[in-house]
Amino acid sequence: MRLNQALVILPVATYALAQSTTKLFNFTSDIDIENSATRPNGNLLLTTFEKGRLYQLNPLQHAPQAELVAALPGATALCGIAPIDLDKFAVIGGVRGHYSYVNETVYTVDFSQNPTKPTIQTISRIPEAVMLNGLASMPSQPHVVLIGDARRGAIFRVDTATGSSQVTFKDEALTAPANASIPIGINGLKVFGNNVFFTNSARNIFAKIPVSDDGLTFGSVQIIAHLETRKSGEDWDDFIIDTDGIAYVAQPNNSLARITLDGEISVIAGGGNSTILARPTSVQISKDGKSLYVMTGAGSIVEVKIPRD
Numbered sequence: 001m002r003l004n005q006a007l008v009i010l011p012v013a014t015y016a017l018a019q020s021t022t023k024l025f026n027f028t029s030d031i032d033i034e035n036s037a038t039r040p041n042g043n044l045l046l047t048t049f050e051k052g053r054l055y056q057l058n059p060l061q062h063a064p065q066a067e068l069v070a071a072l073p074g075a076t077a078l079c080g081i082a083p084i085d086l087d088k089f090a091v092i093g094g095v096r097g098h099y100s101y102v103n104e105t106v107y108t109v110d111f112s113q114n115p116t117k118p119t120i121q122t123i124s125r126i127p128e129a130v131m132l133n134g135l136a137s138m139p140s141q142p143h144v145v146l147i148g149d150a151r152r153g154a155i156f157r158v159d160t161a162t163g164s165s166q167v168t169f170k171d172e173a174l175t176a177p178a179n180a181s182i183p184i185g186i187n188g189l190k191v192f193g194n195n196v197f198f199t200n201s202a203r204n205i206f207a208k209i210p211v212s213d214d215g216l217t218f219g220s221v222q223i224i225a226h227l228e229t230r231k232s233g234e235d236w237d238d239f240i241i242d243t244d245g246i247a248y249v250a251q252p253n254n255s256l257a258r259i260t261l262d263g264e265i266s267v268i269a270g271g272g273n274s275t276i277l278a279r280p281t282s283v284q285i286s287k288d289g290k291s292l293y294v295m296t297g298a299g300s301i302v303e304v305k306i307p308r309d
C-alpha cells in the first residue's frame with residue numbers, strides 16, 4: 001500500500017515542485033545579498049556587500065521592491081543579522097577585504113519606536129575577529145548573540161546590552177582546512193533548542209553543538225550531514241530551521257537543500273541547469289509557514305513553496 005501510494009504521489013509532487021519556484025525580485029545592479037531576517041510585519045531585512053547597506057522588502061507585495069533602510073556607519077559589507085527583541089535586530093558589519101575584515105562591528109537596528117525610521121546603534125567593536133559571518137541570538141537571553149568567525153574557527157559571544165565580547169568556543173570543525181580552496185569555515189549559524197547549528201563551507205558539513213542557555217558553555221561538535229562536493233567552490237552557506245527542526249540550506253551553486261535532524265538531505269529547488277538560484281546565500285520562512293524565501297549573491301529573492309507530503 002505504501003509503495004502504491006508513493007508511486008501515485010511522486011509525479012504530482014515533482015510537478016508541484018517544478019511550479020513552485022518564483023523569482024520575486026532582483027536588484028538591477030550586481031548587489032550581493034549576504035544574509036536576511038524577517039520583521040514581525042513579514043518584511044525581509046537584507047544585509048548586503050554594497051557599501052554597508054541594509055535593505056527591506058515586503059515579499060507579499062505585487063512586484064516587490066527593495067527599499068534602503070540604512071548604511072551602517074563604518075562598514076562596507078554586512079553579514080549576519082538576527083532579531084534580539086521585538087522588531088529589533090543585531091547586525092554584523094565591517095570593512096571587507098580578501099577573506100578578512102577590518103573593524104568588525106555589531107550594530108543594533110531598532111524599529112520598535114518608529115517602524116519606518118529605525119534607531120541605529122554601534123554596540124561593540126571586535127578587533128580580535130577576522131571574518132564574522134553567521135549570527136544568532138540565544139532564545140532565553142535574546143540580547144546575547146553568538147557569531148561565527150569563518151577564519152578563526154571560533155564562536156564569539158556578544159552581550160548587546162553591555163557590548164562585551166569574548167570567544168566562547170573554538171574547534172577544528174569550525175575552521176577551514178589549511179589546503180581549502182576557499183578559506184571559509186563556519187558560515188551559517190542558528191540556535192535551535194539547546195544546540196547551535198552551523199554549516200562549515202570548506203568542510204561541507206552541517207553540524208550541531210550543545211550550548212548552555214547563556215551561550216557560555218558548549219558540548220562537542222556532532223556532524224549531522226556531509227555534502228559530497230561536486231565541484232570546487234560549491235559549499236553550504238546559511239540556512240533556516242523550521243519549528244520541526246528541519247533545516248533549509250542555501251546550497252551553492254544553484255539549489256536549496258532540505259536536511260532533516262537525522263541528516264537526510266534532499267534538494268527541493270533549483271539544481272540541474274536551473275539558474276534561478278544562482279549563488280543562494282540565506283533563507284527565511286514566510287509568516288504563514290508555507291514558503292521559503294531564498295536570497296542570492298546574484299541580488300535576487302526567490303520564493304520556494306515548501307513541498308508537503
Ligand SMILES: *[C@@H]1O[C@H](CO)[C@@H](O)[C@H](O)[C@H]1NC(C)=O
Pocket residue numbers: 074095102103
Ligand atoms: C576602522 O575604524 C577606525 C576608527 O573609526 C578608522 O579610523 C579606520 O579608518 C577604520 N578602518 C578602515 C579600514 O576603514
Ligand SMILES: *[C@@H]1O[C@H](CO)[C@@H](O)[C@H](O)[C@H]1NC(C)=O
Pocket residue numbers: 177179180181
Ligand atoms: C586537503 O588535504 C586533505 C588531507 O590530506 C585531502 O583529503 C583533501 O583532498 C585536500 N583538499 C584539497 C582541496 O586539496
Ligand SMILES: *[C@@H]1O[C@H](CO)[C@@H](O)[C@H](O)[C@H]1NC(C)=O
Pocket residue numbers: 272273
Ligand atoms: C544540463 O546541461 C548540459 C549541457 O548543456 C546537458 O548535457 C544536460 O543534459 C543538462 N542537464 C539537465 C538536467 O537538463
Ligand SMILES: *[C@@H]1O[C@H](CO)[C@@H](O)[C@H](O)[C@H]1NC(C)=O
Pocket residue numbers: 233253254273274275278279
Ligand atoms: C553558477 O550557476 C550558474 C547557473 O547554473 C552558472 O551560470 C554559473 O557559471 C555558475 N557559477 C559557478 C561559479 O559555478
Ligand SMILES: CC(=O)N[C@H]1CO[C@H](CO)[C@@H](O)[C@@H]1O
Pocket residue numbers: 026027028
Ligand atoms: C538578471 C535579471 O533577472 N535581471 C532583471 C532584474 O530586474 C529588472 C527589473 O527590476 C529586470 O529588468 C531585469 O531583467
